[in-house]
Structure formats: C-alpha cells, structure tokens
Amino acid sequence: MSNELTIKDLHISVQGKPIINGLSLTVQPGEVHALMGPNGSGKSSLANGLMGHPLYEVDSGEVIFDGVDVLDLEPNERAKLGLFLAFQYPTAIPGVSLANFLRLAVSAVRGKETNGSEKDKLIPMREFRRELREKMQQLGVDDSFARRYLNDGFSGGEKKRAEILQLAMLEPKIAILDETDSGLDIDAVRIVGDSVSRLVGPELGVLIITHYPRLLEYIRPQFIHILLDGRIVESGGWELAEMLEAEGYDPIREKHGIKEEE
Amino acid sequence: MQKGHFSKEFLEKIAAAEPQWMREKRLEAYALYESLPMPHTTEDDVWRRTVDMRTQDYWRRTRRYLRGLDVEKYAPSLPTNGGPSDIDVDASDEAASGVLVQVDGQLQHISKSEELKKKGIYFADFHTALREQPELLRDYFMNKAVTLETALKSGNIAQHNKFDALHGAFWRGGYLLHVPKGVSVEVPLRVFIKMSEADQADLSHTLIIAEEGSQVAVLEDNASTTSDASGLHSGAVEIFAGQNANVTYVQVQRWNRTVWNFGSHRAMIARDAQLCWVSAAFGGRLNKMNQASILEGAGSHAQMLGLAFTDARQHLDVSTAQEHISPHTTSDLMYRTVLKDRSQTAWGGNIYVYPSANHTDAYQKNDNLLLSERAHADTLPGLEIQAHEVRCTHGATAGKIDADQVFYLMSRGLPYTQAERLIVEGFFEPVIERVPLESVREELSTSITRKLG
Numbered sequence: 001m002s003n004e005l006t007i008k009d010l011h012i013s014v015q016g017k018p019i020i021n022g023l024s025l026t027v028q029p030g031e032v033h034a035l036m037g038p039n040g041s042g043k044s045s046l047a048n049g050l051m052g053h054p055l056y057e058v059d060s061g062e063v064i065f066d067g068v069d070v071l072d073l074e075p076n077e078r079a080k081l082g083l084f085l086a087f088q089y090p091t092a093i094p095g096v097s098l099a100n101f102l103r104l105a106v107s108a109v110r111g112k113e114t115n116g117s118e119k120d121k122l123i124p125m126r127e128f129r130r131e132l133r134e135k136m137q138q139l140g141v142d143d144s145f146a147r148r149y150l151n152d153g154f155s156g157g158e159k160k161r162a163e164i165l166q167l168a169m170l171e172p173k174i175a176i177l178d179e180t181d182s183g184l185d186i187d188a189v190r191i192v193g194d195s196v197s198r199l200v201g202p203e204l205g206v207l208i209i210t211h212y213p214r215l216l217e218y219i220r221p222q223f224i225h226i227l228l229d230g231r232i233v234e235s236g237g238w239e240l241a242e243m244l245e246a247e248g249y250d251p252i253r254e255k256h257g258i259k260e261e262e
Numbered sequence: 263m264q265k266g267h268f269s270k271e272f273l274e275k276i277a278a279a280e281p282q283w284m285r286e287k288r289l290e291a292y293a294l295y296e297s298l299p300m301p302h303t304t305e306d307d308v309w310r311r312t313v314d315m316r317t318q319d320y321w322r323r324t325r326r327y328l329r330g331l332d333v334e335k336y337a338p339s340l341p342t343n344g345g346p347s348d349i350d351v352d353a354s355d356e357a358a359s360g361v362l363v364q365v366d367g368q369l370q371h372i373s374k375s376e377e378l379k380k381k382g383i384y385f386a387d388f389h390t391a392l393r394e395q396p397e398l399l400r401d402y403f404m405n406k407a408v409t410l411e412t413a414l415k416s417g418n419i420a421q422h423n424k425f426d427a428l429h430g431a432f433w434r435g436g437y438l439l440h441v442p443k444g445v446s447v448e449v450p451l452r453v454f455i456k457m458s459e460a461d462q463a464d465l466s467h468t469l470i471i472a473e474e475g476s477q478v479a480v481l482e483d484n485a486s487t488t489s490d491a492s493g494l495h496s497g498a499v500e501i502f503a504g505q506n507a508n509v510t511y512v513q514v515q516r517w518n519r520t521v522w523n524f525g526s527h528r529a530m531i532a533r534d535a536q537l538c539w540v541s542a543a544f545g546g547r548l549n550k551m552n553q554a555s556i557l558e559g560a561g562s563h564a565q566m567l568g569l570a571f572t573d574a575r576q577h578l579d580v581s582t583a584q585e586h587i588s589p590h591t592t593s594d595l596m597y598r599t600v601l602k603d604r605s606q607t608a609w610g611g612n613i614y615v616y617p618s619a620n621h622t623d624a625y626q627k628n629d630n631l632l633l634s635e636r637a638h639a640d641t642l643p644g645l646e647i648q649a650h651e652v653r654c655t656h657g658a659t660a661g662k663i664d665a666d667q668v669f670y671l672m673s674r675g676l677p678y679t680q681a682e683r684l685i686v687e688g689f690f691e692p693v694i695e696r697v698p699l700e701s702v703r704e705e706l707s708t709s710i711t712r713k714l715g
C-alpha cells in the first residue's frame with residue numbers, strides 16, 4: 001500500500017523529557033483510527049512530532065508515509081505528501097486573512113512544480129473562491145469567515161471549524177484530528193462529524209484524537225488505541241471506547257502496572 | 263581650516279538671489295551649525311542610540327554609526343537659471359492632481375490639474391515660491407514648526423539639532439503647497455524627491471499650509487535612482503492644518519543603503535483639524551528622524567502611522583512626540599518595524615499633555631518584529647501628563663518571529679520563506695489597513711514585498 005502511514009517504535013522528547021516511548025501504529029487510507037488517552041499522555045506530542053514541529057524531537061524510530069521516511073522532511077514537504085494535522089490549539093496569525101492564506105496553502109500543496117513566477121503557481125482566484133464558498137457552506141460557516149484574520153479572535157468552535165475547512169480544501173491522504181471535538185457545541189460536533197465522515201473514503205485515512213465518544217458516533221472508527229505513558233497499551237474495536245466511557249483509565253493502568261502521574 | 267561645500271561662501275552664493283530676510287535666516291542657522299559639535303556622546307539622550315549602539319552578535323561590538331559621516335563630502339545643488347526640464351516623469355502619476363519631480367535638488371517637472379488651478383491652490387518648488395510667495399514663506403518658513411529654538415516640550419527631540427541647522431543654512435529644493443480657505447482637493451498630489459548622482463546632498467524643504475476648512479492629501483516619495491550612489495539627505499517637513507482642515511501627508515522613504523538620512527518633521531494642528539500622517543521608511547544607511555504632532559487647537563486630532571523595514575546593517579532611530587496643548591485633543595500613534603539581518607532600530611516616543619489639555623485621549627503603540635538573531639530594536643515609550651482628565655494608553659513590544667506561527671503555516675504546505683513573508687505582511691497589516699488611500703496601501707505592500715526579497 002502506498003498511502004499508508006507506518007509508525008515504528010517512535011520515541012519523542014520535548015526539551016529533553018521523553019514523552020513518546022516506543023510507539024508503533026499503521027493507518028491505511030480508508031481507515032479510521034481513534035487514539036484515546038488521559039491528559040498529558042502524549043497525544044498532541046505525537047501529532048506534532050509527526051507533522052515535524054521543531055520542539056518535538058524524534059529520538060529514534062521511523063515514520064514512513066507514501067514509502068518515504070518523513071522524518072527528514074520539512075513540515076511543508078510532509079503537507080505536500082498528504083499529511084494533515086488539525087491542531088488542538090490552532091495558532092492565530094493576525095493580519096493574514098483565512099482566504100489569502102488558504103489560497104497559498106492549496107496552491108502549494110496541489111502545486112505542480114513550475115518555473116513560473118509565484119503568481120503563476122497560484123490556483124486561479126475564481127476557481128478557488130467557488131471551491132471555498134462551497135466548502136464553507138457545507139460546514140455551515142458564514143461567508144465573512146474567509147476575510148477574517150486566521151484564528152485571530154476566533155471562538156474555540158470557530159477555530160475548530162476553520163481547521164476542518166482547511167482539511168477539506170487541502171485534501172490530504174492522512175489526517176490527524178487532535179481534539180477537534182472539544183470546544184464544539186452539540187450541533188457543531190454533528191456538522192464536523194458529518195463533514196469528516198463524508199471526506200473519509202478510499203483516499204483518506206484518519207487518526208482521531210479525542211476524549212469523548214460523541215464525535216466517534218458520527219465517524220465510527222474501526223480501531224481504537226489507548227495511549228498511556230507514551231505507548232499504545234491497548235488496541236481494539238468499538239468495545240474499548242465503551243469500556244473507557246464506563247470505567248475510565250484505572251483498570252487499564254492497573255493491568256499494565258502504570259501509576260497515575262502527579 | 264579647509265572647508266568643504268557647506269561654507270559661508272557657498273551660503274552667500276545661494277542667498278544672493280534671495281530676499282534679505284532669507285539670507286539672514288540662513289546666516290543665523292549657519293552660526294548655530296558652526297557652534298554645534300557633531301553628536302558624539304552617549305550622554306546626549308536624543309542621539310545616544312545613533313552615536314553608538316551595541317550589536318547583538320557574539321562580539322557585542324559597539325557600532326558608532328555617525329563616525330563614518332563626513333558631511334563636507336556631500337555637495338548641495340547650485341542655483342540654476344533654467345526652468346524645469348521635462349524628463350523622467352512616471353506615467354502612473356496621471357491620476358494625481360499635481361505632480362512635482364525633483365532630482366538632486368533640481369526641479370525636473372511640475373504639473374497642475376485644472377482643478378488645482380481653478381481652485382487657486384498654490385503648488386510650486388521652493389525657489390519659485392520664494393519669488394512668488396515671499397510673505398507667506400517669511401511668515402511660515404522655519405518659524406513655527408521646525409525651528410531652531412522652541413518653547414515646545416517636544417523641542418527636546420529637535421532642539422539644537424546640528425542637522426536642522428545645516429538644513430536652515432543650506433536648504434535647496436522642496437516645495438510649497440498652499441490650500442486656500444474652504445478648498446477641497448479631491449485627488450492627491452504626488453511629489454518625487456530623488457537623488458541620483460553620487461555624493462549629493464539633498465536638503466529639500468516641504469511646507470504644506472492648509473487653511474481653515476480645507477482638505478488635501480499629499481504623497482511624497484523620497485528615493486534614490488541607483489542602489490549605490492552615496493548621498494546625504496537632511497530634510498525638514500512642516501505641516502500646518504488650519505482650523506477644521508483635513509490633511510493627509512504620506513512620506514515613503516526609499517533612499518539606497520548608502521544614504522545618510524536626517525529629518526525633522528513637525529505638524530501644527532489647529533482647532534478641530536485632522537491630520538493623517540503616514541511615515542514609511544525602507545532605505546538609508548543611517549536614519550535619524552524626529553516627528554512631532556502639535557495639537558494646538560481644541561478638538562484637533564492626529565493619527566500617526568509608521569512603518570519601517572530595515573535589513574543588512576541599516577540603522578533607524580526615530581523620536582516621536584504627540585504634544586497635547588488644548589483640551590479635547592486626540593492622537594493615535596502606531597509604529598511597526600520589521601528588522602532583518604543585522605539592522606538596528608530605536609524608537610522613542612513621548613506623549614505630552616499640558617495642564618490646559620483636559621479630556622485628552624492619546625494612544626501610542628510601537629511593535630517590532632525581529633527576523634534575525636542579530637537584529638536589535640530598542641523601544642522607549644514615554645508619558646508626561648500634567649492634566650487631570652486624560653486617557654493615555656501606550657505600549658511597546660519587540661519579539662522574534664513566532665515559531666508556532668511559522669510551524670502552523672508550514673504544516674499547511676507553505677515553505678519557510680513564504681510563511682515568514684505572510685507573517686511579516688500580517689504584522690504590517692494593522693498599519694496598512696488604516697492608510698486612507700488605496701494607491702498608498704498598494705505602494706507600501708509592494709515595497710514590503712521587495713524588501714522581503
């Protein structure tokens with residue numbers, strides 16, 4: 001399989017502190033995986049490390065995507081290969097409108113390598129506008145959204161919708177959604193859930209990081225993984241999510257002899 | 263002692279064709295120029311960041327910016343008898359109601375729209391104005407705004423300024439714009455002050471007088487025509503917004519990186535008048551500027567927008583003042599600077615509120631974005647408030663480009679340089695979006711893009 005994401009024995013540390021300690025996972029296109037774990041277990045660190053955030057140092061292990069070792073690549077090259085991360089806490093970029101930015105991003109990711117000027121590499125304005133409007137409507141966001149400065153002064157829910165809008169526009173092959181459901185009201189969870197499940201198909205594999213089964217009701221994952229202490233300690237099906245909802249992490253901690261972190 | 267160009271003989275030569283009062287004014291300035299030392303000590307509060315500023319690199323060398331300056335090396339233009347020779351005019355200026363082009367102190371072109379002529383607006387190069395409007399100039403020229411002596415508090419940033427004295431003694435070129443009472447000019451005027459030949463001294467004087475109830479906008483470009491012809495600019499800008507007048511003045515400075523750039527810019531704002539003032543700085547080797555809005559009349563308003571982008575080893579040192587003399591005056595200053603490479607900037611801003619200026623509302627903000635480890639920005643906001651009922655807000659920031667912002671943009675496919683470019687453009691956006699003229703907004707964006715490389 002070419003578009004699969006394979007993580008092998010990955011170790012990630014932040015400022016010298018080990019966070020991910022030997023994690024392995026494979027996501028195929030068309031598959032939906034959920035990654036659950038208590039606060040501070042390293043879910044976001046994994047996501048950031050996969051996307052290439054300079055603060056999250058990969059100490060050892062492999063991440064192969066599309067047959068390429070992505071650990072040597074810049075974040076933008078990973079994006080171009082088809083990797084996408086919807087951030088738990090999207091960064092605000094004041095003064096940069098969502099539409100302007102997104103046109104550059106879409107052009108960069110879809111871009112054919114040309115020797116033309118920067119302008120030539122941009123996707124045509126009309127085409128871009130039409131596509132953006134269509135996708136904004138599907139997500140139930142107002143037209144004015146496009147003119148607003150990226151994540152600047154956005155409410156929690158607006159930020160998450162903007163992330164999904166970008167996901168829809170950039171058409172990645174593997175998408176990681178880091179707590180995209182938190183901060184959303186019930187209706188928004190449904191809209192986001194529906195949009196993502198519409199995108200899931202033979203072309204897209206998804207890794208959903210979440211604390212709540214609510215979003216998972218809309219996007220039924222085939223696989224559920226539990227992250228504890230920087231490792232996946234349990235993998236299974238839907239029953240694992242139900243078990244967590246009923247009993248919490250304690251039984252799993254006990255089973256694996258892991259103490260709760262202070 | 264061997265004298266260069268800025269001698270008494272030269273002064274007499276250029277004053278010969280001028281009224282006696284102007285000659286006296288020049289001589290007075292010359293005496294001050296002679297008596298003042300070149301700024302040289304860090305005890306001089308206004309000049310210390312230009313006299314010497316520490317680099318932020320490993321060796322923390324001190325850069326003595328003024329040391330390499332030999333004023334006498336630069337030659338001001340000589341008087342000529344010929345009229346303007348109509349060359350080198352940008353075709354893009356047809357949208358302007360008046361166009362003036364000056365190269366190396368010499369008038370190259372001036373044109374006025376029918377509107378300008380019909381409404382009785384006076385627009386001419388300074389030498390012509392001195393012949394045609396002597397009374398007006400005698401009243402205003404370096405008498406009220408940019409002066410060698412002043413009782414104004416903001417005088418502290420300009421008093422005994424060697425370069426103002428140089429300007430007063432040897433000024434050449436520039437222009438007078440006079441808008442009569444109640445007249446509105448719909449289309450902005452365009453002025454191009456250029457330096458072309460090497461070792462030129464440009465000492466242009468800008469004087470804008472907008473009488474009661476008038477309205478006008480001027481876009482002034484200061485630029486070198488080559489990237490390496492060294493020069494000296496010592497300019498003065500005087501703006502008078504009469505009662506209830508509405509004035510917009512934009513200066514975009516794009517001298518090349520070898521030009522020494524000095525300037526005193528002052529605006530006097532009368533009752534209920536409004537000034538929108540945009541200063542954009544991209545060029546120069548060393549820039550030492552001061553800029554003051556004097557809110558003389560009750561209910562007057564000044565908006566001061568500043569934008570600067572430095573790179574290589576450029577140095578930019580700006581002092582600003584918002585001087586509130588009358589009640590119900592408002593001022594709003596926003597200066598944003600981006601620094602690349604080893605460039606260094608200093609901004610010192612003061613808000614003065616007189617005891618007579620109750621109900622002042624003053625705002626002041628200076629933000630700096632550093633794109634390199636070796637760039638350095640000093641920022642020093644200041645307040646001096648003597649009235650009781652005032653609202654003053656000020657703030658200053660200096661920070662490196664945010665790694666999370668860069669990562670966010672890169673994770674969506676933008677290469678580093680494009681991410682950086684977008685963040686820089688976004689940083690300038692709050693200033694640019696406040697600029698009232700679309701053509702200026704575009705010009706500024708183009709200059710920023712060019713500077714980003």
Ligand SMILES: Nc1ncnc2c1ncn2[C@@H]1O[C@H](COP(=O)(O)OP(=O)(O)OP(=O)(O)O)[C@@H](O)[C@H]1O
Pocket residue numbers: 014015019037038039040041042043044045046055088
């Ligand atoms: N940028 C950072 N600087 C310092 N420490 C960090 C940073 N990012 C993560 N950490 C630390 O790494 C550990 C894992 O954090 P991470 O954000 O990956 O957890 P998480 O599983 O996503 O938690 P949550 O469910 O709260 O989102 C925590 O101890 C956290 O403090």
Ligand SMILES: [Mg+2]
Pocket residue numbers: 043044045088178179
């Ligand atoms: Mg997290």
